[in-house]
Amino acid sequence: MTKTEGGPAVVIRGLNVVRGKRRVLPDLSLVVPPGQVVGLLGPSGSGKTTLMRAIVGVQIIESGTVTVLGHAAGSPAVRDRVGYVTQDPSVYLDLTIRENIAYFGRAVGLRGGDLRSAVDRTLVEVDLVSHADDLVRDLSGGQESRVSLACALVARPTLLVLDEPTVGLDPVLRRDLWNLFGDLATQGYSLIVSSHVMDEATRCDRLVLLREGRVLADVTPAELLAMTGTTDADTAFLALVEATDERDVR
């Protein structure tokens, strides 16, 4: 698969999304640079999932443009270069781990020896080699979400969009996955990873803090701490929220 060719991974201009009666994203603009792990942080209900759905092109949007790797989000030109992992595992419970990963590999055109080696590599990355031929319905919740992640990793997409990929995983595995995300970014792949666990923020190259559909900050972890005068991401987020609230009151 090709890496991001120079330009930004994602460019969003004036994005408006309404779900039900609520305006989830009001006029959001954002540029995601290539070759970085960008953390999308914010409380639940802040619009993280909606933003990610807009980036992979499955969200009906009211107005605005979302450009991914130089093309319209969700257009055929980028579908084999964008990987999406939903918050709830979306895999086939009545297939084995290996069959799940292989099917999503075939969906992006991998065949034969390439497919086999990609599946084997992915099994190692998510630490499921010993369970490869177990049915997914016999796995634990954490294992199931790793299968879901593997189904996106197998294709080595240029842009990987991961919605809370580390929920329910033990600390060792979380560390390993964040190491993998970092390695991928070093190789030139772009990642957008959402989380509401603020301590994961330090593992990102860049942070986008979202609250009620608005971008509170789009900075590096070091800049976030410096601008808020705090020492950890949790406190920094609270400081930012309070600062914004004061501005709104005035």
Place this chain on the structure above:
Amino acid sequence: MNPGLTLATTARVLRQVRTDHRTIALIMVVPMVLIGLLAWIYDNTPVFDQVGPALLGVFPMVVMFVVTSVATLRERQSGTLERLLTTPMGKADFMLGYALGFGALATVQALLVTAFATWVCDLDVAGPVWLLVLVAVLDAVLGTSLGLLASGFARTEFQAVQFMPAFLLPQFLLCGLLVPRDQLPDLLRWISDLLPLSYAVDAMKGITALTDPLAEVASDLGVVAGFIVLALALASLTLSRRTP
């Protein structure tokens, strides 16, 4: 549309069914049990030879309709469909993949039930048995494609199962088995002309009565095939890449 992606989906659907032994048993055995029961009820009368062939088409169709509509509904609800549509997999690849996968199951089912009806229950038709098998396969594939279409309108599994009586029973009442279609009230006859099962049953009746029914049956089979294509095309339209 891409043959590689379609066949990948077909293989995946068949692998999924493979792990569910009870479903395979139900798909294969239920039509045989029903045909056996019918032969027994009409033992020593000519009725089984008259209605048996038509029901040979109806029973597999009902079974495949229910299996397919629930399977695709599960795919919509589990999020795997949405995920697939973010990949190069096309809507047509998805629908055809399912149709081919369940079509393969339907073929095995039709072979079994026709063999059972002919050799165990002594079903006697004027026309060739292979044509009986062909019509039974087409009917089962029709059930699959109507099931794919119906699942697009179901939000829950309860609804999907309820579509069976809603989609299929009216067709059964009007298909000419209870009252010959030309003796129906005009309005009902016109409606029955618009329903696929009417043509499937007409074809089966042709095989029952004629020693060389190919010419008669070919046009009915063409109409059934047309309905299969139409149902699949409409079913693809119920898939949308973008959702609210």
